[in-house]
Amino acid sequence: MNRKQLVKQIFDKKTFLCVGLDVDLTKIPQHLLKADDPIFAFNKAIIDATAPYCVAYKPNLAFYECYGLKGMAAFEKTVDYLKTTYPHHFIIADAKRGDIGNTSRMYARTFFQEYDLDALTVAPYMGEDSIKPFLEYDRKWVVLLALTSNKGSHDFQLTTAENGRQLFEHVLLRSLEWGNKENMMYVVGATQGKMFQAVRKIVPEHFLLVPGVGAQGGSLQEVCKYGMTQDCGLLVNSSRGIIYASQGYDFAEKAAESAKALQQEMAIELLR
Numbered sequence: 001m002n003r004k005q006l007v008k009q010i011f012d013k014k015t016f017l018c019v020g021l022d023v024d025l026t027k028i029p030q031h032l033l034k035a036d037d038p039i040f041a042f043n044k045a046i047i048d049a050t051a052p053y054c055v056a057y058k059p060n061l062a063f064y065e066c067y068g069l070k071g072m073a074a075f076e077k078t079v080d081y082l083k084t085t086y087p088h089h090f091i092i093a094d095a096k097r098g099d100i101g102n103t104s105r106m107y108a109r110t111f112f113q114e115y116d117l118d119a120l121t122v123a124p125y126m127g128e129d130s131i132k133p134f135l136e137y138d139r140k141w142v143v144l145l146a147l148t149s150n151k152g153s154h155d156f157q158l159t160t161a162e163n164g165r166q167l168f169e170h171v172l173l174r175s176l177e178w179g180n181k182e183n184m185m186y187v188v189g190a191t192q193g194k195m196f197q198a199v200r201k202i203v204p205e206h207f208l209l210v211p212g213v214g215a216q217g218g219s220l221q222e223v224c225k226y227g228m229t230q231d232c233g234l235l236v237n238s239s240r241g242i243i244y245a246s247q248g249y250d251f252a253e254k255a256a257e258s259a260k261a262l263q264q265e266m267a268i269e270l271l272r
Contacts, residue, residue, distance in 0.1 A: 001139065013263075027244055056089060079117065143209050145187045
């Protein structure tokens with residue numbers, strides 16, 4: 001999916017919601033554990049319930065890899081189901097890859113060729129040669145970690161160099177030499193608030209993937225106030241607040257209600 005198609009989906013559906021598929025078998029409804037593939041059974045129900053209210057899904061690879069081959073089989077089935085049943089939804093693999101060039105090339109092949117996904121989260125710490133292989137694929141997106149929502153983000157991302165520039169700002173500036181607004185997005189946590197202003201000074205038109213709304217306490221209105229662009233420029237992710245809205249037999253119904261509530265808030269923000 002290219003940028004024009006993504007923007008069209010956002011304004012057609014009046015939502016920029018991304019649903020995170022972070023499946024923890026200790027948290028899903030217990031009756032699903034009797035299914036042949038509990039992870040896929042859960043994902044399918046969540047996807048069917050939330051598809052009208054979102055434009056993207058973000059399976060987090062850690063929640064599949066931890067279950068070995070069965071987990072990865074469920075991941076593949078989930079991806080195949082999305083691509084065949086909901087082909088207009090953007091799919092982000094949240095894998096946070098990034099290594100020396102030849103290793104990154106294999107990671108890129110895995111997610112962009114083997115699984116044929118739209119986007120992949122990538123860690124920038126190892127620099128240009130660890131990022132460039134992911135940018136060699138047409139109509140694919142690198143989602144670069146920039147300013148995250150976790151407490152530890154302050155350990156490195158907000159440290160200031162002698163030139164007065166914080167590390168996340170240096171990452172943004174340097175990455176502009178590698179990609180562009182058509183193939184690169186940035187992860188910026190919703191809990192960063194007014195820091196979105198600093199981000200937008202450097203990348204005024206790039207899409208931002210924004211986790212942290214909902215369970216982590218980020219404000220959708222604040223994110224939109226400081227981060228939204230004319231083309232929206234945001235994919236706001238919610239995981240736990242939607243997929244674990246209920247652990248009962250009504251889990252899909254409650255997930256739909258949570259997703260719809262966010263979608264309705266987003267529709268208002270798109271009209272401002």
